[in-house]
Structures are given as C-alpha cells and as structure tokens.
Amino acid sequence: MSSEPALMSLTAVAKAIAEKRVSSREATQSCLHRIARWQPKLNAFMAIEADEALKAADAADAALAEGRVKGVLHGVPLAHKDMYYDAGKVVTCGSKIRRDFVATTTSTALQRLKDAGTVRLGSLQMVEFAYGPTGHNPHYGAVRNPWNVDHITGGSSSGSGSAVAARLTFAALGSDTGGSIRMPAHFCGVTGLKTTVGRISRAGAMPLSWSLDTVGPLARSVEDCALLVGLMAGADPEDPTASALPVPDYMAAARQSIKGLRIGVPTAFYVDDLDPEVARVLDETLAVLTKEGAEIVKVDLPDQRQLTAACQFVLATEAAAFHRRWMIERPQDYGAQVYMRLQNGLAISAVSYLEAMRWRGPALAAYLAAVEGTDAVIAPVAPMPAPTIAESDVGNSHDAEAVIQRVTRFTRPINYLGLPSLSIPTGFANNGLPIGMQVIGRSFDEAMLVRIGAAFQRATDFHNRVPEPA
Amino acid sequence: MTKPTARQIKAMAEATGVPLTEDEAARIANSVGPAFEGFAPVAGTLPFDLEPATFLLVQKVSR
Numbered sequence: 001m002s003s004e005p006a007l008m009s010l011t012a013v014a015k016a017i018a019e020k021r022v023s024s025r026e027a028t029q030s031c032l033h034r035i036a037r038w039q040p041k042l043n044a045f046m047a048i049e050a051d052e053a054l055k056a057a058d059a060a061d062a063a064l065a066e067g068r069v070k071g072v073l074h075g076v077p078l079a080h081k082d083m084y085y086d087a088g089k090v091v092t093c094g095s096k097i098r099r100d101f102v103a104t105t106t107s108t109a110l111q112r113l114k115d116a117g118t119v120r121l122g123s124l125q126m127v128e129f130a131y132g133p134t135g136h137n138p139h140y141g142a143v144r145n146p147w148n149v150d151h152i153t154g155g156s157s158s159g160s161g162s163a164v165a166a167r168l169t170f171a172a173l174g175s176d177t178g179g180s181i182r183m184p185a186h187f188c189g190v191t192g193l194k195t196t197v198g199r200i201s202r203a204g205a206m207p208l209s210w211s212l213d214t215v216g217p218l219a220r221s222v223e224d225c226a227l228l229v230g231l232m233a234g235a236d237p238e239d240p241t242a243s244a245l246p247v248p249d250y251m252a253a254a255r256q257s258i259k260g261l262r263i264g265v266p267t268a269f270y271v272d273d274l275d276p277e278v279a280r281v282l283d284e285t286l287a288v289l290t291k292e293g294a295e296i297v298k299v300d301l302p303d304q305r306q307l308t309a310a311c312q313f314v315l316a317t318e319a320a321a322f323h324r325r326w327m328i329e330r331p332q333d334y335g336a337q338v339y340m341r342l343q344n345g346l347a348i349s350a351v352s353y354l355e356a357m358r359w360r361g362p363a364l365a366a367y368l369a370a371v372e373g374t375d376a377v378i379a380p381v382a383p384m385p386a387p388t389i390a391e392s393d394v395g396n397s398h399d400a401e402a403v404i405q406r407v408t409r410f411t412r413p414i415n416y417l418g419l420p421s422l423s424i425p426t427g428f429a430n431n432g433l434p435i436g437m438q439v440i441g442r443s444f445d446e447a448m449l450v451r452i453g454a455a456f457q458r459a460t461d462f463h464n465r466v467p468e469p470a
Numbered sequence: 471m472t473k474p475t476a477r478q479i480k481a482m483a484e485a486t487g488v489p490l491t492e493d494e495a496a497r498i499a500n501s502v503g504p505a506f507e508g509f510a511p512v513a514g515t516l517p518f519d520l521e522p523a524t525f526l527l528v529q530k531v532s533r
Binding site: 196308312343398400 | 511
C-alpha cells in the first residue's frame with residue numbers, strides 16, 4: 001500500500017477507512033495536499049471546499065469510532081462534475097449564466113453516493129453546459145491534461161478526467177451525451193463507464209439532451225466504476241425514465257474470467273483513419289484479450305455515419321430547446337462555441353428531429369443483429385491521442401463543427417443507440433499521452449463490460465500509472 | 471433529405487424567436503450540412519407505424 005492515501009483506489013481506500021487503517025481525515029488531507037500542488041497547473045476544480053471537507057471527514061471518523069457506518073463509501077472524499085445539483089451549493093454547469101445558481105435539490109445519483117457515506121471535496125470543472133468534447137471553457141479557462149499540460153483533457157467532463165488522473169479525487173461523476181465520459185477517460189488515461197440510457201437516474205443532473213444524457217463515473221479502475229454504478233443504478237420516482245430493471249452485482253462481474261467470450265472488432269469506420277499510435281494500441285489490446293482467453297471476431301456493423309448524423313439531429317435540437325429562453329434573453333453570456341452549436345439546433349426541423357427519433361429503434365435492432373454471437377465490441381474512443389489545447393481551440397470558426405465531429409465520431413453512434421460503453425486505458429503514445437479503448441455492450445449489460453475491463457486490468461498496469469507534476 | 475439553405479435557416483430561427491445574421495445562417499448551413507447528407511439514406515424511408523418509443527421496446531426485448 002502506498003504511504004500516500006490519495007494514491008489508493010476507491011475500493012482500497014474505502015476498505016482501509018472501514019478497517020480504520022486510514023482515517024477519513026488522512027484520506028481527505030492527502031487529496032487536498034495533491035489538489036494544492038496540481039490545481040494551479042490543471043485548473044481541474046471549480047470549487048475547493050477544504051475546511052468543510054475536513055470537518056465532514058472528522059465527523060465520519062467520529063461516527064466510525066462509535067460504530068455508526070453510513071455505507072460502503074463511509075468517509076471517502078470525492079468531487080464531481082459541476083452539474084450535479086447539491087442542495088445549498090452553487091452549481092455553475094461550467095457557465096456564466098449559472099455562475100451564482102444555488103441548487104435547492106440534490107441529484108439522485110449524488111444523493112445515493114452521499115447515502116453511502118462520501119465526503120464532498122468541492123466541485124469539478126467542465127465544458128460550458130456540457131456541450132463540447134475538448135475541455136475548453138471561455139469562462140473558467142481550459143482544463144489541462146496531467147500527462148502533458150499543453151494538451152486537452154477531452155470533454156465535457158474535463159475536470160473529472162483531469163482530477164481522477166492526477167489522483168486529486170478517488171473518482172468523479174461525469175455525464176455522457178456524445179462522448180463526455182469516454183473522451184476524457186481516453187485522453188487522461190482513466191476508466192470511464194457510460195451507462196445505458198435509463199440505467200442511472202438523471203434527476204437533478206443538468207440536462208443537455210433528455211434522449212441521450214447518461215450519468216456515469218470516471219475512476220482509476222473498472223472495479224471502482226463497478227462499485228459506483230452499483231450504488232447509483234436503479235429505479236427513481238424522481239425520474240420516470242430510470243429503469244426498474246434489477247441492478248446486477250457488478251463487483252462479482254469484475255472477478256469473472258473472460259475465457260471463452262467472443263469480442264467483436266469492427267471491420268470499418270472505427271478502424272478507419274486511425275493515428276498509427278491508436279492503431280498499434282488497438283492491436284496490443286486485442287493481443288491481451290486473446291491471451292486472457294477471449295476470442296476476437298470481426299463484425300460488420302451497419303453504416304455508423306448515419307447514426308452519427310441522427311445523433312447530431314437529436315442532440316442539437318434538444319439542446320436548443322432547453323436553451324431557447326436564454327438564447328433569446330442572454331445570448332451574450334454564452335461562450336462563442338457553445339452558442340454557435342446551440343444555434344445549429346435551430347436549423348433542424350421538427351420533422352427531421354422526429355424522423356431521427358423514430359429511427360432509433362430500428363437502428364438499435366440492426367446494430368444488435370450485426371453483433372449477434374458476440375459478447376461485446378471493442379473499438380477506439382477517438383482516432384487520435386489528446387491534441388494540444390492550442391490546436392483544438394477552434395472557437396466558433398467556420399470549420400469548428402467539422403473539428404468537433406472528427407473528435408467525437410467514434411462515441412456519438414453509441415449515444416444514439418443508448419448502449420453502455422466502458423473506456424479503459426490500454427496504452428500510451430510515444431509522446432507519453434494515454435490511449436484508451438471502448439468496450440461496447442448490449443443495453444443494460446454493464447456487467448459484461450465490467451467483466452472484460454477488469455480482466456484486462458488484471459493483466460496490465462496502464463490504469464495504475466500516475467502522472468508526475470511537471 | 472435536402473439540407474436547409476441559409477435563407478431557410480434564418481426563417482426557421484426567427485420563427486423560434488432567435489434572430490440570426492446572414493453570416494450566422496450561412497455558417498450554420500455549413501455546419502449542419504454533413505448531418506443532413508449523412509441521414510439522407512434514412513430520411514423518408516421509415517415505415518408508417520413507427521414511433522420514437524419503439525426504441526424502448528427494442529432496448530427491452532434485446533436484453
């Protein structure tokens with residue numbers, strides 16, 4: 001075990017606190033120490049609440065000493081993307097418009113983690129209104145990648161990716177509407193689980209697109225993600241779209257072998273125009289999975305470009321509908337790129353939007369037919385490792401949407417289909433930047449993704465590598 | 471499916487209550503054009519008795 005508690009995994013520190021080998025105060029102080037060192041370089045936190053966190057940690061330690069344990073995350077300090085309502089706290093959503101917005105309710109996902117005993121460290125930076133894949137933010141500054149601070153983190157859960165990678169928090173909530181968990185997980189070298197649409201309640205989470213929004217964690221390992229999703233998933237009277245399907249034992253799935261599983265690799269689209277480093281890491285990942293006993297098979301998927309287009313119709317239209325009032329009343333308070341992308345939603349007619357929504361069922365059925373006989377599909381998260389902050393700062397330029405579409409082209413089809421997808425760190429580029437792969441499953445089969453991802457992490461150490469401050 | 475022109479986009483936005491300049495409308499037409507082209511093979515081909523909730527049905531039965 002490391003002498004620095006902040007370097008432990010979520011599951012390890014939770015166990016250590018429960019067994020009184022590490023106190024909640026020690027764990028919290030260790031995170032705060034790292035935050036003080038890294039925050040000036042990374043800009044990962046929106047708010048740091050050191051005094052309140054230590055006070056809550058002391059209360060957790062006192063309760064534990066008296067035998068009062070709240071749950072499996074008793075005393076574990078966490079911070080989350082600043083879009084999860086937490087009653088009494090400012091929730092900026094990464095925006096100027098909500099700079100002073102104080103939530104009056106607490107999101108269901110966050111409340112379930114609180115009920116398990118977590119301590120709040122503060123809140124994490126994000127792209128304005130979660131509408132962007134790079135991590136730039138004109139109001140609060142770009143978040144930086146701890147592996148190389150000149151490079152992007154990916155977005156929109158930019159602070160979550162950066163803070164988990166630098167070991168400033170044991171895990172963090174993100175959200176994924178077009179790739180916003182998987183992208184930062186890939187660029188920052190952490191594990192991220194985009195859940196099935198409906199698996200985790202969205203109540204009290206800032207909406208971007210109600211048909212596509214999903215809640216999920218970014219953490220240091222698949223096992224940590226499994227623990228968090230198990231706590232958050234399930235029916236919620238506050239969100240009628242949250243599924244009442246039983247929540248599997250994801251931690252048990254993490255212990256299962258992958259021997260005999262069939263994992264599909266697309267023959268096109270996800271393997272086209274890859275950076276050579278990403279192509280190399282994909283081959284190496286397949287070799288590890290084969291060595292662990294999985295059979296790799298090729299799959300011919302339906303045209304994914306159509307899914308990407310349909311996703312853009314749905315996302316852009318619903319986002320514009322949410323923001324219409326502020327677009328009329330406060331256009332000057334949006335960053336240029338987000339406002340530009342919201343404007344795009346005005347160009348899609350109701351008939352086009354509803355046609356995209358009507359096609360969703362047949363599109364999912366066609367995808368599932370194509371992957372029949374496999375247990376999951378593996379593909380790159382993005383065609384390239386993290387670009388620099390400077391080269392990806394396209395603002396609202398004429399070709400900005402094309403640049404954004406290129407970065408997100410491997411994630412959006414999965415959002416449109418509502419499928420779960422696990423991003424795991426699978427290697428590094430020659431310049432030291434991480435590269436991740438996504439394991440895509442069937443609806444509500446997060447357990448299979450956990451099983452595959454955990455087996456990969458038992459065989460490799462990419463997820464355990466920690467960036468050093470420059 | 472035909473991609474909307476800048477002029478059409480300007481009219482649609484104004485009907486929504488969000489005015490656009492001509493430059494903005496031209497930029498949007500350029501941005502959304504590829505999505506309309508990508509969706510063109512699907513547009514207008516869907517069966518009559520298909521609604522958005524079909525997705526939930528497929529999601530449920532495919533488990």
